[in-house]
Amino acid sequence: MAIDDLLDEHEQSERVLAWLRSNGAGLIGGVIVGLALILGWQWWRSHQATQGMQAGDDYQAMLRTLEARDVKKAQSQAAALADTPYAPLAALDLAKAQLDDGQRDAAIATLRAAKSSNAALDRILHQRLARLLIDAGKADEALKVIGDADDAASLEVRGDAQVALGQRDEARKSYTEVLAQLDVASPARRLVELKLTDVGGSPAEPEAQS
Structure with missing residues (x-):
């Protein structure tokens, strides 16, 4: 190998060593931080799983x-x-x-x-609360709790609150909307039909199945 080549290699080695001396701490710190993040994430997942089991x-x-x-x-x-x-x-x-x-x-x-962060479970919480409020004579608060929810169960509770407040026309509308969502064979359908009849409504005849 020529002397010039040896000198070039030596110079490159010295440059590498000098760079490592200047940046070695940063490299080591970066590796440590990276390992800490990985280990921290693994610990967090394990911690969450343990907490979930304990809960x-x-x-x-x-x-x-x-x-x-x-x-x-x-x-x-x-x-x-x-x-x-x-x-x-x-x-x-x-x-x-x-x-x-x-x-x-x-x-x-x-x-x-x-x-609850689960929308379906949150609706159930609201429905249960609204029913208790109606029973406690606070039907106006019950309507606020139900808000604009338009699933069948919430609409039925809204109708019940409207009946408690003497809002028969609004209750007929709510119960009619409930029936539009319920299957003909639904066990809840008969009760809602009775509620609709009680406020002066008339349940529509179910369409014949083809």
């Missing part, structure tokens, strides 16, 4: 407490589930137990505080 166990424990009719203890257990996916389910179970125990106002408070 599930805690929810089951709350259900056992409700079976034992210890509503006060169950209320404390439900509060501990507030930041977990089980929170809305715990609220529904707790509210039912409170209602069965004659604590309607407590059940209303439980459902008022409950929320």
Whole structure:
């Protein structure tokens, strides 16, 4: 190998070493940060899975407490589930137990505080709360809770609230819209037809199946 080539290689080596001396700390730091992010993500996923399993166990424990009719203890257990996916389910179970125990106002408070990121579950929470409000003589509040929800169950609750407020025309419209969504064979259909008849409406005859 020629002397010039050796010198070039030596010069390149020195440049590489000099660059490493200047930037080595940054490289090492970058590797450490990268490893920390990977390990942190793995820990977070493991932590979330563990928390989810623990929350599930805690929810089951709350259900056992409700079976034992210890509503006060169950209320404390439900509060501990507030930041977990089980929170809305715990609220529904707790509210039912409170209602069965004659604590309607407590059940209303439980459902008022409950929320869910799942749209279907959130509608159920609103429907249960609205029904309790109607029973408590607060049908106007029930209408606000239902809002503009247009699924069959919500429309039926809206109709019930309108009946409680003496709004028979509006109730007929709501019940008619419910029937338009219910299948002919739906077990809920007969009750809604009775409600519609009670406010002066007339259920349409179901279309004959071809």
